[in-house]
Amino acid sequence: MNEILKVDDVEKYYGNKTNLTKAVNHITFSLDKGEFVGIMGASGSGKTTLLNCISTIDKVTAGHIYVDGKDITKIKGNNLNRFRREELGFIFQDFNLIDTLTAYENIALALSIQNVKPKEIEKRVNAIADKLGIDDVLKKYSYQMSGGQKQRVAAARALITNPKLVLADEPTGALDSKSARQLLESMKHINELLSATILMVTHDAFTASYASRVIFIKDGKIFNELRKGDDSRKEFFDRIIDVVTMLGGSLNDAL
Amino acid sequence: MMLFKLSVRNIIKSIQNYLIYFVTLILGVAIFYVFNALGSQTIMLNVSSDTHDVIKMMNDTMSAVSVFVSFILGFLIVYASAFLMKRRKKEFGIYMLLGMGKSKVSAILIIETVLIGIVSLAAGLLVGAAVSQGMSIVVANMFEADMTRFQFVVSGEAIAKTIIYFLVIYVIVIALDIFVVGKTRLINLINAAKQSEKNHAKNPIICLIVFVMACGLLASAYYNVTKGAGEIKEASQFGVQILKGIIGTFMVFWSLSGMIILVARKNKRLYYKGVNSFSIRELDSRINTTVFSGGIICILLFFTICILSSAMAIKKSVNASLEECAVKDVQLRWYISDDELANTDINDSRLFENYLLDKGVDLSKLTSDTEVHVYYDEDIKRGDVVGEAIDDKSIDDFYRDYLRRAAIGAVHLSDYNRFAKSYGAKQYELAEDEYILVCDYNETEKMFNNGLSYGSKISINGKEYSPKYSVCQDGFVEISDTHANIGFVIVPDDVRFTHLESMEFVYSADYSTHNKSEYTQLNKYYDEKNIKKIVGGKEDGDDAESIRCVTKQYLYDTSVGLTIMIIFVGIYLGIIFLISSAAILALKELSEATDNREKYKTLRRIGVDEKQISHSLMLQCGMFFGLPLLLAIIHSIFGMQTAMIILQYFGHSGLFFSILFAAAVILVIYGIYFFITYSCSRKIISE
Numbered sequence: 001m002n003e004i005l006k007v008d009d010v011e012k013y014y015g016n017k018t019n020l021t022k023a024v025n026h027i028t029f030s031l032d033k034g035e036f037v038g039i040m041g042a043s044g045s046g047k048t049t050l051l052n053c054i055s056t057i058d059k060v061t062a063g064h065i066y067v068d069g070k071d072i073t074k075i076k077g078n079n080l081n082r083f084r085r086e087e088l089g090f091i092f093q094d095f096n097l098i099d100t101l102t103a104y105e106n107i108a109l110a111l112s113i114q115n116v117k118p119k120e121i122e123k124r125v126n127a128i129a130d131k132l133g134i135d136d137v138l139k140k141y142s143y144q145m146s147g148g149q150k151q152r153v154a155a156a157r158a159l160i161t162n163p164k165l166v167l168a169d170e171p172t173g174a175l176d177s178k179s180a181r182q183l184l185e186s187m188k189h190i191n192e193l194l195s196a197t198i199l200m201v202t203h204d205a206f207t208a209s210y211a212s213r214v215i216f217i218k219d220g221k222i223f224n225e226l227r228k229g230d231d232s233r234k235e236f237f238d239r240i241i242d243v244v245t246m247l248g249g250s251l252n253d254a255l
Numbered sequence: 256m257m258l259f260k261l262s263v264r265n266i267i268k269s270i271q272n273y274l275i276y277f278v279t280l281i282l283g284v285a286i287f288y289v290f291n292a293l294g295s296q297t298i299m300l301n302v303s304s305d306t307h308d309v310i311k312m313m314n315d316t317m318s319a320v321s322v323f324v325s326f327i328l329g330f331l332i333v334y335a336s337a338f339l340m341k342r343r344k345k346e347f348g349i350y351m352l353l354g355m356g357k358s359k360v361s362a363i364l365i366i367e368t369v370l371i372g373i374v375s376l377a378a379g380l381l382v383g384a385a386v387s388q389g390m391s392i393v394v395a396n397m398f399e400a401d402m403t404r405f406q407f408v409v410s411g412e413a414i415a416k417t418i419i420y421f422l423v424i425y426v427i428v429i430a431l432d433i434f435v436v437g438k439t440r441l442i443n444l445i446n447a448a449k450q451s452e453k454n455h456a457k458n459p460i461i462c463l464i465v466f467v468m469a470c471g472l473l474a475s476a477y478y479n480v481t482k483g484a485g486e487i488k489e490a491s492q493f494g495v496q497i498l499k500g501i502i503g504t505f506m507v508f509w510s511l512s513g514m515i516i517l518v519a520r521k522n523k524r525l526y527y528k529g530v531n532s533f534s535i536r537e538l539d540s541r542i543n544t545t546v547f548s549g550g551i552i553c554i555l556l557f558f559t560i561c562i563l564s565s566a567m568a569i570k571k572s573v574n575a576s577l578e579e580c581a582v583k584d585v586q587l588r589w590y591i592s593d594d595e596l597a598n599t600d601i602n603d604s605r606l607f608e609n610y611l612l613d614k615g616v617d618l619s620k621l622t623s624d625t626e627v628h629v630y631y632d633e634d635i636k637r638g639d640v641v642g643e644a645i646d647d648k649s650i651d652d653f654y655r656d657y658l659r660r661a662a663i664g665a666v667h668l669s670d671y672n673r674f675a676k677s678y679g680a681k682q683y684e685l686a687e688d689e690y691i692l693v694c695d696y697n698e699t700e701k702m703f704n705n706g707l708s709y710g711s712k713i714s715i716n717g718k719e720y721s722p723k724y725s726v727c728q729d730g731f732v733e734i735s736d737t738h739a740n741i742g743f744v745i746v747p748d749d750v751r752f753t754h755l756e757s758m759e760f761v762y763s764a765d766y767s768t769h770n771k772s773e774y775t776q777l778n779k780y781y782d783e784k785n786i787k788k789i790v791g792g793k794e795d796g797d798d799a800e801s802i803r804c805v806t807k808q809y810l811y812d813t814s815v816g817l818t819i820m821i822i823f824v825g826i827y828l829g830i831i832f833l834i835s836s837a838a839i840l841a842l843k844e845l846s847e848a849t850d851n852r853e854k855y856k857t858l859r860r861i862g863v864d865e866k867q868i869s870h871s872l873m874l875q876c877g878m879f880f881g882l883p884l885l886l887a888i889i890h891s892i893f894g895m896q897t898a899m900i901i902l903q904y905f906g907h908s909g910l911f912f913s914i915l916f917a918a919a920v921i922l923v924i925y926g927i928y929f930f931i932t933y934s935c936s937r938k939i940i941s942e
Contacts, residue, residue: 057860078864085862096857100536108527113863118523157861 003069004164004197005031005054010063012049012220023049024060025220031165034195036188038202038211040240042247046220047201048169054199055088055167056080068164085113089158089166089196093173095150097142103153104129104138110157128156131193132186148179152186159190168200172207184210205244209237216243223247258359262366265346272342272845274931276335277375279838282924283328284379286834288410288417289387290317290827295410313820320824321420324831329424331835336368336428338842340435342849344443351441364432372425376418383417384409457543462513469506473890476500480897493897500890505550507886512543530863534871537851538878545843549883552836556887557894559829559836560917564891565898566825567913573818576737581810582678583763585621585781586734587611588803592757599758601628604670607760614790620777624764625674627732629743631662633754635713639663640692640703640744642711650702662756664743665715666693666732671745674732674763683728685747690720694727694742703727703742715750732761734805736814778808826920833921837928840880848872848936855940869937876933880925 012024023046031037041047052058054065056072065072067087075083089110090096097106104125111121129135132152137145145153151171158166171187172180188210191198200211208214210233216224224243228236266273294314347360391408476499519526519535526532542549589607591599600606607626611618618624638645638658645655671693672682683691690713694700704726712721731740766777779785786804855868895914 055860078866081859081862081864083862084860088862090860092857092860096853096860098533098536098854098857100540101532105532105536109530109532110861112527112532113529113861113867115529118527121527 002033003030004033004035004067005199006064006066007050007054008064008066010050010053010065011061012046012053012058013061022220024053026063027217027220027222029215029222029225031197031199033197034191035213036191036198036200036211038200038208038214039217040202040205040208040214040244041217041223042203045217047203047217050217051167051169051199051201054165055090056084085110086161087164089161089163091151091154091158091166091168091171093170095142095147095154095174097150097154097157099142102139102141103134103145103149106142106153107138107157107160110161114161124160125156128160131190132156146179147175148182151175151179151183155183155186155190159194159196162194162196164197166196166198168198170202170204171200172202172204177206180207205237205240208240209233214240214243216247218247258362259366262363262370265343265363266367266370269339269343272339272849272935273371274935275838275841275845275928276339277371277378278927278931279331279335279834280371280375281379281382282834283332283831284376284417284421285383285386286827286830287321287324287328287420288380288383288413289390290823291321291416292383292387292408292410292413293317293390293823295408295413308816310816313816313823316820316824317827320827321416324827325420325424327831327835329427331838332424333428333431335838335842337431337435338846340364340432342846344439347436347439348441357436360436361433364436365429368425368429368432372421376421380414380417457510457513459513459517462510463517465506466510466514469503469510472499472503472506476503477893481893500894501550501554504553504886504890505546508542508546508549508553508883511549511882512539515539515542530858530867530871533854533858534874537847537854537871538875541843541847541875541879542882548839548843552839553883553886553890555832555836556884556921557890559832559921560887560891560914561894561898562825562832563829563917563920564895564913566822566829567916568899570818570822571913573737573814577811577814580731580735580737580739581807582680583734583807584765585777585804585806586761586763587616587781587786588733588762588805589760590757590801590803591760593755596755596758601755601758604628607762611762611790616786616789617780618764620767620773621764622767623677624762625670625677627666627670627674627761627763629664629666629732629759629761630752631664631756631758632715632752633662633756634715634752635663635665635744637661637663637742639713640711640742641706642709644702644705644709644711647702647705664759665750665752666743666745667748667750668745669748671730671732674761675730677763677765680730681728683723683745685723685745687747687749688718688720689723689747691723691745692727692742693730693745694740695729695731695738696741697738699741700727713744715746716753720746732763734763734807734810736810778806781806782809829917830920830924833924836883837880837925840883841928841932844876844879844932845935845939848939852940852942868940872936872940873933876929876936880929880932884921884925 007027007029010024010027011022014021014023025046027046027050039047039050049058053060054067054072056075060073063073067083072083097103098109101109107125107128108121111124116124125138126135129138132155134149134152134156137149137153140149142150142153151174155171158168168187172183175183184207187198187200190196198211200207202208212228214226215222216226224246226236226239226243231239294310294317350360350363351357387410388408476496479496480493515535516539519531526535587607589610603609605626606628608618608624636659638655638660640663641658645658650658668683668685675682685691692703692707694703707722707725707727710721710725712719714720727742729738731738732743733740766774768774768777781804783804787802790802858868
């Protein structure tokens with residue numbers, strides 16, 4: 001297995017000398033190709049900051065992040081955009097679909113900014129729509145779709161470029177439980193089918209239980225790590241809940 | 256004090272939104288001041304008394320127009336402030352959530368409005384005072400006044416007026432803001448940010464149909480006001496065409512959003528290239544939500560272009576007419592009727608000159624003088640020249656009767672040629688049985704040409720004369736500010752008039768000096784009142800009643816003055832319309848930028864370059880500003896031709912320059928708004 005993501009002793013501090021917040025404090029972990037990893041933590045635990053650093057939206061204070069062997073903390077300017085465009089896929093909590101575009105156009109946008117030809121775009125959009133079960137909403141605008149459909153369209157947009165790494169930030173946060181389950185099934189399906197590498201941030205144990213490995217973060221540090229192994233999803237969920245209980249009240253609030 | 260601080264910080268914080276508001280207020284105040292201060296600016300100019308009369312009239316007109324302008328500015332300012340209020344609903348919601356009473360929220364608004372009001376008034380007046388100095392140079396140039404006594408003038412009256420008008424507007428703004436705050440409920444304020452407009456895309460097929468219909472409507476209006484303009488007899492018919500144009504414009508804007516998508520999607524290569532699909536869709540949704548204001552703005556811009564260019568065209572054409580018609584420095588005229596004719600030796604070719612000298616009028620400083628005798632003989636009526644065309648339907652009975660009764664002036668060939676030669680005009684030759692009809696007043700000329708085409712003959716003392724030319728010849732014997740010769744005939748020198756009704760003697764000359772001060776002195780001497788006084792012995796004496804005297808200077812002063820007034824009113828209204836249009840577009844575009852922050856964030860996350868984002872924003876902004884202007888320009892291409900027909904100024908070459916002038920004014924003001932909008936939007940979406 002080759003290493004897609006390597007987070008090496010990353011630190012991220014906010015504030016000034018007198019009032020320093022260590023949002024990310026010496027975190028090290030790595031993802032292999034085809035892994036589906038969840039990061040769990042309460043609000044303010046630093047998980048979103050970490051994700052922002054990995055997605056190059058935020059800069060690390062110290063440490064290195066390697067994507068497919070390339071140190072992305074060293075990339076600058078427009079190369080950052082190209083990196084995001086070509087190597088990463090994003091799924092956000094509130095979908096972030098562009099409301100003036102149809103579902104098809106939203107998905108196509110990810111390809112058209114890579115100068116893919118219209119014919120090729122059409123082929124690939126239809127293919128991914130088929131896999132995610134959104135063929136029938138391609139012509140719709142976001143206000144005509146349900147939350148679950150929107151998030152699957154967003155997932156399609158993230159996956160269509162065949163990114164090395166898909167970053168999902170609370171993807172089920174704005175969905176009801178049925179839609180959430182549907183989305184997670186789709187993500188798992190895609191993960192297995194296309195062997196896409198997914199890093200998902202969540203504070204929801206149920207969502208996390210779809211991952212193959214869960215990393216727990218508390219106060220900017222790695223607190224624990226669970227591997228699913230051969231457990232069923234239910235068993236894995238129970239183990240996650242145990243850790244959450246161990247973490248204490250802080251995560252219960254979020255649940 | 257707390258509230259004051261809050262207000263100041265609010266303004267500074269939302270400077271991106273307020274900048275457009277500020278610029279609009281400052282421009283509004285400045286323009287209002289400049290045009291109301293015109294009077295004071297011109298008072299110190301060294302101009303003749305006739306010009307002063309014109310300037311007074313101009314001031315009165317400006318005052319009247321200012322009332323209208325204040326309404327437009329008032330609406331614009333109220334609209335803009337209501338718009339900004341909407342953007343800040345959430346902020347007010349938070350204040351109220353924290354327990355701030357509605358009265359305190361209103362107090363914040365009042366302080367803000369007062370602050371903005373004071374700053375914008377002060378800045379606007381400063382800008383206005385500076386600009387109006389430049390204006391006075393322009394005015395002096397137009398009046399051809401000498402600027403020897405130029406000084407920096409600030410009009411207290413105009414300042415007071417500006418302050419009062421804008422105070423009223425600000426008070427209305429405050430009242431409306433308080434009303435809005437009092438009416439709203441907390442829950443709506445808090446949720447205001449979340450309520451996004453739903454973008455209901457229109458059915459493209461219906462859009463296509465409406466668009467085609469709109470094009471048809473506009474095309475027919477275009478045709479009717481240009482090629483088919485001859486059919487238009489009454490103002491109401493013209494109004495119908497304007498109405499068609501307005502409806503067509505709104506239909507275009509209604510259907511435009513659907514059309515853009517329809518066309519763009521056909522071209523897949525273009526549509527799915529980079530962020531084009533995003534840019535086009537964003538622009539499309541903006542147009543879709545601004546159908547009404549888009550139409551209004553387009554129409555305002557159309558009026559602006561027409562007003563600005565016709566104002567300049569009129570100026571050009573008046574100057575051209577003056578150059579063609581006010582050809583002599585001074586002209587004295589003397590009318591005598593039949594009872595006096597008995598005591599006059601009409602065969603004396605220097606009769607009038609001798610008469611003037613006899614009365615003590617000083618003609619010594621004059622050169623290249625000529626005397627023309629115009630005979631009004633019972634034998635030749637105006638109707639005779641019209642010939643058979645007198646029965647034409649276009650002539651009403653009253654006018655026909657006049658034509659049959661009134662004698663047409665007749666001039667001996669040598670008299671006319673001498674006068675024509677003195678200012679370098681065309682001289683004529685005549686066979687012994689020919690006459691020439693000279694006329695340059697448009698309407699009459701048409702009627703006469705109609706008559707001449709029948710070869711209408713005239714007869715004097717039983718002898719018949721036929722027209723040498725089948726059309727009227729350009730020319731005149733009386734100098735004027737415009738082509739106003741309603742016609743006379745040139746006859747051979749041997750024609751003797753035996754049934755004279757009346758006669759006119761026209762003595763024309765140039766000043767022998769063009770030294771400035773002497774020139775002014777001469778103009779004062781040949782002032783009509785002065786000449787009458789000399790001839791009559793006293794002002795308006797009996798003898799002097801039939802004496803007229805005009806100088807070139809007099810013609811320039813009166814006619815140029817009137818033109819300048821039209822130009823100023825035109826520019827005044829044009830700029831106000833322009834500011835209003837641009838401000839509305841800018842506010843809309845800025846609010847979109849604020850609403851779309853998230854979208855640009857998404858674009859950045861999926862890896863769109865900053866360059867592409869700037870490019871996309873530029874495209875959206877440019878098209879949003881450009882489309883109404885484009886349609887307005889198309890409208891004006893046809894509208895201008897009509898305006899020229901109405902103003903009867905076609906045929907003059909000034910139109911191109913005038914349109915350039917209008918384009919320059921529009922580009923500058925529109926450009927300022929566009930630039931501010933683009934750079935502020937850029938900042939907003941980069942946050």
